[in-house]
Amino acid sequence: MxxxxxxxxxxxxxxxxxxxxxxxxxxxxxxxxxxAPPRDTSRLIEFVCTQIARAESGxxxxxxxxxxxxxxxxxxxxxxxxxxxxxxxxxxxxxxxRRRGVGRALLNAAVEQARHWPGVExxxxxxxxxxxxxxxxxxxxxxxxxxxEPRAISWAGGFADExxxxxxxxxxxxx
Numbered sequence: 001m002x003x004x005x006x007x008x009x010x011x012x013x014x015x016x017x018x019x020x021x022x023x024x025x026x027x028x029x030x031x032x033x034x035x036a037p038p039r040d041t042s043r044l045i046e047f048v049c050t051q052i053a054r055a056e057s058g059x060x061x062x063x064x065x066x067x068x069x070x071x072x073x074x075x076x077x078x079x080x081x082x083x084x085x086x087x088x089x090x091x092x093x094x095x096x097x098r099r100r101g102v103g104r105a106l107l108n109a110a111v112e113q114a115r116h117w118p119g120v121e122x123x124x125x126x127x128x129x130x131x132x133x134x135x136x137x138x139x140x141x142x143x144x145x146x147x148x149e150p151r152a153i154s155w156a157g158g159f160a161d162e163x164x165x166x167x168x169x170x171x172x173x174x175x
Contacts, residue, residue, distance in 0.1 A: 001131060002041055004064065005062045005063060005064050005069060005070075005097070005100070005101070005102050005105065006062070006064075007060055007061070007063075007105050007106060007109045008060065008061060008062045008063070009052075009058050009059065009060055009061075009113070010048070010052060010059045010060065010061045010071075011052065012053075012098050014068065015048050015049050015052070016045060017061075017068040018044075018045075018048045018059065018061065018068065018071055019026040019041055019042075019044035019045045019048060020068075020092065020093060021068055021070075021071050022044050022048070022071065022092070023037055023044060024092075025071075025090075025092035025141075027094075029129040029130070029131075030153075030155040030156065030158075031055065031128055031153055031155055031158055031159075031160040032128045032130050032131050032134075032153075032154055032160075033090070033128070034126075034152070034162075035090075035155070036155070040110070048167060049152065049153050050171055051073055051075070054075065056075065056076035056078075056117050057074070057075040057076070058073070058074050058075075058110070058113045058143045059071065059072070059090075060072050060073075060074070060075075060106055060109045060110055060113070061106075062093070062097065062102045062105060062127065063107050064097060067136070069086050069094045069096070069097035069102055070091075070092060070094065070097055070102045070103065070106050071090060071091070071092050071106070072088060072089075072090060072091040072092075072106040072107065072109070072110045073088070073089045073090045073110070073115050074086055074087065074110040074111075074113050074114055074123075075087055075089070075090070076114070076117050076120060077119065083119060083120075084119055084120060084121045084122065085104065085120070085121075085123075085124055085163045086113075086114035086117065086122070086123045086124070087121050087123070087124050087125065088107070088110050088111075088114075088123060088124070088125040089125070091103070091106065091107065091110075091125075091134065093106070097118050098133075103134070103137050104137060104140075104141065107138070107141055108141070109124055110123075111141075114169075115169060120169065121168070121169050121170050122166055122167060122168050122169060122170075123143075123166070123167040123169065124164065124165070124166055124167075125138065125164075125165050126149075126152075126162045126163065126164050126165070127162065127163050127165060128152075128153060128160045128161070128162055129160050129161040129162070129163065130153075130160045134164060135165075138165050139165075141167070142166075142167050143164050143165040143166060143167045144165060144166055144168075145164070145165055146164050146166050147163070147164040148161055148162070148164070149161060149162045149163075149164070
């Protein structure tokens with residue numbers, strides 16, 4: 001049974017809920033993320049508030065009733081020669097919301113956000129080998145692998161490779 005969820009851009013009022021979800025992701029699944037959990041969780045709140053306020057950036061959340069079940073961020077590259085690219089980061093769905101379409105809805109919301117920025121032609125992301133289900137989702141939604149970084153993530157004596165993926169928005173509009 002699929003839970004009804006609502007996807008929307010987060011505001012500063014959501015920063016604390018986002019920080020709790022992000023901390024959960026970083027501590028429960030350390031080999032899935034390049035970031036480490038901070039010692040002071042207030043840093044997470046500061047970070048997401050900066051992302052929310054930044055032009056050509058967005059943080060989406062999936063809500064079931066009032067509970068934040070999933071998160072994902074997207075930003076446009078700022079360099080003059082890289083403004084044709086957007087990057088998806090920090091995708092996480094809580095265990096209780098998995099296999100209910102939340103990840104797909106979040107990913108599609110992030111891609112749609114990137115489409116609204118004029119001149120963005122491709123969306124990039126990286127996925128840890130430790131998350132086969134995430135990679136499968138990305139491939140189903142049209143992302144293609146373009147490279148693999150061996151031992152990209154190191155934590156507590158463990159390592160994980162990362163696969164770099166790309167969604168070509170030009171190919172989608174031509175098809």
